[in-house]
Amino acid sequence: MKPVTQVTSPALLLLDANIDTDQIIPARFLRKPRSSGYHHYLLYDARYDMQGQPRPGSPIPESQGGAKIVLAGHNIGCGSSREGAVYAFVDYGIQVIISTKIADIFRNNAIRNGLLPIMLDQAQFDSLVAYCQARPHANLTVDLQACEIRWETDSCLAFEIDDGSRERLLEGIDDIQATLDWEQKIDIFAKDYLTERPWVVPGRV
């Protein structure tokens, strides 16, 4: 997983509330291998009509145009647990999603795939949106080291993220590899636990 430290780019605005993962990637694309490039499927039904022609009101440009940051409406990523929704953003080039609420499973998936989820309060979020609407091509800088979002020369706001998530993203930690350090502890736990509760294993007793 690619580490995320500092990201500077213009922001893409997806301000509808409750953009669920079925909209982010419709179910019929989930069978596609990751190697096919999940950016093709990002918000597919909002981007293309039934004939596969681009819709005039598409919420995102056909080519990503350098945006690595998304400002998303309240409760982005609700619904299905499909990690394909995160792959679609990541493959499109997005590294940061900022919202007032990010759904739990989507957030977990994001952290495991180098997509930084940031939750701001409404006033902070609104000020960012106002700036980006006024200056659509202007850059934002998201700095995970300093936990800051900066714009222009002197505007800056701090965001909060728990240490574990921050560390995973900064270091690009692969959980499976990291957990190997705990292997002995897991074995001891499992032995005690399953001895005490043999009925947990179906068919064993």
Added chain:
Amino acid sequence: MTQPSLTLFEKIWRQHVIASAGEFDLLWVDRHFVHEGSFHAFDKLDGSGRPLAYPELTFGIADHYVPSNLARLDDDPEVAKMIRLLEDNTAKHQLTYLGLGHSDRGIVHVAAPELGLTLPGLIIVCGDSHTTTHGAFGALAMGIGATEVAHVLATQTLWQRRPKTMRIHVDGKLDAGVTTKDLALHIIHQIGTGGATGHAVEYTGPAVAALSMDARMTLCNMTIEAGARVGMVAPDETTYAWLRDAPQAPKEESFVQAERHWRTLYSDPDVHYDKAVTVDANEVAPRITWGTSPEQSIAVDEPFSPSDSEATRSSLDYMGLSVGRPILGLAVDQVFIGSCTNSRLSDLRDAARVLDGGTVKVPTLIVAGSNRVKAQAEAEGLAEIFRSAGARWGESGCSMCVAMNGDSVAPGQRCASTSNRNFPGRQGPGARTHLMSPAMAAAAALNGKIVDVRQSAAGVSA
């Protein structure tokens, strides 16, 4: 030193913590269910070069890609391939696999509880958000993503941040003709689709204690639609009675030992929840969603006057509705009765009571949640009632809940559905979904439009 008061959720969580690092706990996982969509995770596992840690705790079930008409499986090689991939991956790692043709197969959230694989006090995970369903047994059950699935396959553990706790207390009693689906839609309408995000929900109160296991599963199933990854009900006599009959649940001495543990699983009386909500069951009426989010619902007899906002306007636009046009009496093009929310025997009985002796006016598809439910429904004559009414009785699975297995709703078509999500495109691009209970959906099928099931003579159970 006195023990601190703990919630049901906290007790189970603590019993599973192997280690902690910062805000993350490393949790032992008792049960892991995989389905066709888990192929990304198997690829990751293979990429890590690790074997599958505990094959005896992992179960594969084909559900999402199973079409309601098995003869159509060859129509789309990509769909057939998804089922084959799961078959290959479970064979390779020597997992129990409930595949096509297996008499115990079904939607994982219907089949696993029915088999007794879902037990109180377990941590249960699956790469599917409706894993909340299993919380009906007092298990801590949550949906996870593919990278987490791979981690569980490789280690039988999961790193998680502990969510906050939330209690949803349901007082009173559901009226006749009002079901748990209506209660769930009522709660989501009250607290919003993000109302429980970041929290583990526990349902308490007399109205919850009175519910059957089927109904508790419907309630916990819909919890994810309020944003919570965990919804649970403390185990009680209703739970133990179910488990005594379940084939894979512990038996005899082993059951006694297990039950001793299960009886310790409750929230301490004076315990604090981070958030608490109270709902009055007596106020719940049959509900229908009108928009594109499960929170956008109204009681069937309520005037339709949603607040004017951009979100409302875009939902109305997608749904082909306008303010002032009542929901009651709205014509539907088709009906789907099924999904992990409402495809258990009691749901099918509700539908059959309404359909008995009548004829459907619009195409109606009824799909049992599992092959066991299907066999029972056939044995007690429900399937015959459905067929005589002109409904199609399909092969068990996810079917028309999600447009990925060949069953879908055509663009612009309006579907009365007992599933759980009315998101744009959920049942197919441009599909218009109205969520409701099985009884309401059956009444819509008979009338070709949305009606109040309480006006029909047939009764329904909670």
